[in-house]
Amino acid sequence: MQYSKGKTFWKFPTPATYMKNVILLFSLCLITIFALSCQKDPAPKGTILKINQLQVLGSHNSYKKAIMPNLLQMIAGVDSSLAMELDYEHAPLVDQLDLGLRQIELDLFFDPQGGRFTNPLGHRLLQEAGVDVPNFDHQNHLELPGFKVFHIQDIDYQSHCLIFLDCLLSMNQWSDDHPDHLPILVTINPKVSGISRAGFDFTQPLPFSKNALDSLEEEILSIIPKGKIISPDLVRKGYSSLEEAVLAGNWPALMDARGKFIFAIDAASQGEIIKNYLEGHPSLKERLMFVNSTPGQAHAAFMVMNNPLKAKAEIQQRVKKGYLVRTRADAGTYEARNGDYSRFKAALESGAQYISTDYYIPDHRMATNYTIKMDSGWVARCNPAFPELKCDNSKLE
Numbered sequence: 001m002q003y004s005k006g007k008t009f010w011k012f013p014t015p016a017t018y019m020k021n022v023i024l025l026f027s028l029c030l031i032t033i034f035a036l037s038c039q040k041d042p043a044p045k046g047t048i049l050k051i052n053q054l055q056v057l058g059s060h061n062s063y064k065k066a067i068m069p070n071l072l073q074m075i076a077g078v079d080s081s082l083a084m085e086l087d088y089e090h091a092p093l094v095d096q097l098d099l100g101l102r103q104i105e106l107d108l109f110f111d112p113q114g115g116r117f118t119n120p121l122g123h124r125l126l127q128e129a130g131v132d133v134p135n136f137d138h139q140n141h142l143e144l145p146g147f148k149v150f151h152i153q154d155i156d157y158q159s160h161c162l163i164f165l166d167c168l169l170s171m172n173q174w175s176d177d178h179p180d181h182l183p184i185l186v187t188i189n190p191k192v193s194g195i196s197r198a199g200f201d202f203t204q205p206l207p208f209s210k211n212a213l214d215s216l217e218e219e220i221l222s223i224i225p226k227g228k229i230i231s232p233d234l235v236r237k238g239y240s241s242l243e244e245a246v247l248a249g250n251w252p253a254l255m256d257a258r259g260k261f262i263f264a265i266d267a268a269s270q271g272e273i274i275k276n277y278l279e280g281h282p283s284l285k286e287r288l289m290f291v292n293s294t295p296g297q298a299h300a301a302f303m304v305m306n307n308p309l310k311a312k313a314e315i316q317q318r319v320k321k322g323y324l325v326r327t328r329a330d331a332g333t334y335e336a337r338n339g340d341y342s343r344f345k346a347a348l349e350s351g352a353q354y355i356s357t358d359y360y361i362p363d364h365r366m367a368t369n370y371t372i373k374m375d376s377g378w379v380a381r382c383n384p385a386f387p388e389l390k391c392d393n394s395k396l397e
Contacts, residue, residue: 058103065158100379121154168223232284315350339368351385
């Protein structure tokens with residue numbers, strides 16, 4: 001279209017220009033068709049798959065390194081059952097994400113001044129016994145203020161990322177390198193339980209006050225941009241409470257959730273930590289993380305139900321209603337030692353969206369070769385609680 005003296009008139013293209021336009025239009029059509037055929041969201045045409053309609057694998061105590069053999073032997077001399085339960089380890093977080101896990105669990109200790117956990121009792125006992133103990137904190141991270149990440153103070157304290165910020169940095173960098181990944185759930189277990197045993201001087205954890213929980217959010221946002229986090233506000237948008245939004249199926253669509261994180265606090269649903277986090281934030285308004293909850297609470301969205309053998313029917317009911325549920329395929333090394341997949345089978349059938357394990361790769365010390373994986377090596381699968389969706393597992397990358 002050309003303009004002349006305020007009048008508009010059409011100028012017909014030359015044959016050569018016409019052919020160029022036809023070729024360009026044809027190329028655009030081919031690109032569009034190719035893009036549609038390669039789209040990764042697995043729902044049939046006209047169906048929007050939500051993030052609560054998937055099922056993925058994750059890891060339990062994801063940061064954990066193996067306990068030193070001499071220390072494990074020492075623990076076994078005091079409590080053989082405990083030593084057996086603690087005898088497992090994990091790959092670095094990035095390796096787990098590379099393997100397809102999409103749920104990470106981190107145990108956090110509050111250490112606002114730094115230095116509270118620098119000299120674990122187990123380390124001291126080994127040194128007193130004349131054992132040449134390696135330095136497990138080469139960068140002196142335990143001296144720094146901020147949240148620390150390990151399993152049990154003084155006895156199970158070796159971690160792939162001793163400080164929370166390092167865990168966040170590694171996960172966020174992996175996410176930036178894989179921007180189309182399925183959303184990653186990070187469950188946070190605030191550790192506040194002390195240990196008391198006559199003759200032993202255990203370090204006592206600090207409580208998770210409201211200020212501590214505010215600091216926790218600040219650490220997360222110092223590494224991971226808010227735009228990469230699926231928050232309660234995002235889900236509750238347009239509804240009076242978070243639970244109302246969840247029951248209405250207001251979770252984000254998978255296509256909008258790729259490349260993002262979900263954070264959730266795994267603590268007693270009626271406990272002090274959850275109360276502190278909710279204080280001043282009813283229904284988790286303006287909060288960054290979801291919390292372990294039960295149906296009927298205004299903030300109910302995420303639930304921890306770790307025994308699918310006992311709670312399979314209840315998990316199925318809650319998942320079908322719209323809640324997110326995390327469960328476990330194994331615990332305390334029992335299933336791995338016995339080659340018992342009944343718990344994992346129940347977890348799959350329950351529809352729990354997140355199934356954590358300590359054995360996404362086998363522990364070759366055990367003759368059972370126990371390994372937890374999705375069918376055909378898929379990262380995720382369509383949730384069996386929603387068979388009406390008829391989605392395609394092969395597109396869940």
